[in-house]
Amino acid sequence: MTAWKKAQAHAAVVRCAFCKGEGTDPFGLLSPPAKCQVCGGRGKVTVMEPAAACAFCKGSGVFHAQRLVCTVCGGKGMVTVMETTEKCACCRGSGVAPGQYLPCTTCRGKGVVSGEKKTAA
Ligand SMILES: [Zn+2]
Ligand SMILES: [Zn+2]
Numbered sequence: 162m163t164a165w166k167k168a169q170a171h172a173a174v175v176r177c178a179f180c181k182g183e184g185t186d187p188f189g190l191l192s193p194p195a196k197c198q199v200c201g202g203r204g205k206v207t208v209m210e211p212a213a214a215c216a217f218c219k220g221s222g223v224f225h226a227q228r229l230v231c232t233v234c235g236g237k238g239m240v241t242v243m244e245t246t247e248k249c250a251c252c253r254g255s256g257v258a259p260g261q262y263l264p265c266t267t268c269r270g271k272g273v274v275s276g277e278k279k280t281a282a
């Protein structure tokens with residue numbers, strides 16, 4: 162009902178998790194030295210606050226060991242979370258769907274879910 166009145170979102174600049182701020186593709190998949198596809202070579206990315214470390218990739222920005230950009234955080238290692246969140250019961254906060262290697266569909270890999278939309282338990 163009053164969804165938009167809290168937490169004025171603002172952008173924060175953080176170190177690119179995918180390339181660890183190097184600005185180059187950490188895996189050298191393309192002809193080296195390729196620019197980091199996440200930050201475009203800047204080594205920094207912008208996230209909207211409030212942000213927390215991506216649960217799915219544990220802040221690494223990497224989709225497990227597959228040398229791909231984490232689909233949850235887009236490689237930034239940080240995801241925007243609202244204030245009223247609670248740990249996702251489905252994946253227990255890991256962001257990973259139980260028994261799989263894909264992002265949890267309940268929290269979309271963030272590891273937390275909005276506390277507002279809680280349905281009757
Ligand atoms: Zn980068
Ligand atoms: Zn991630």
Ligand SMILES: [Zn+2]
Pocket residue numbers: 249250251252253254255256257265266267268269270271272273
């Ligand atoms: Zn989950």
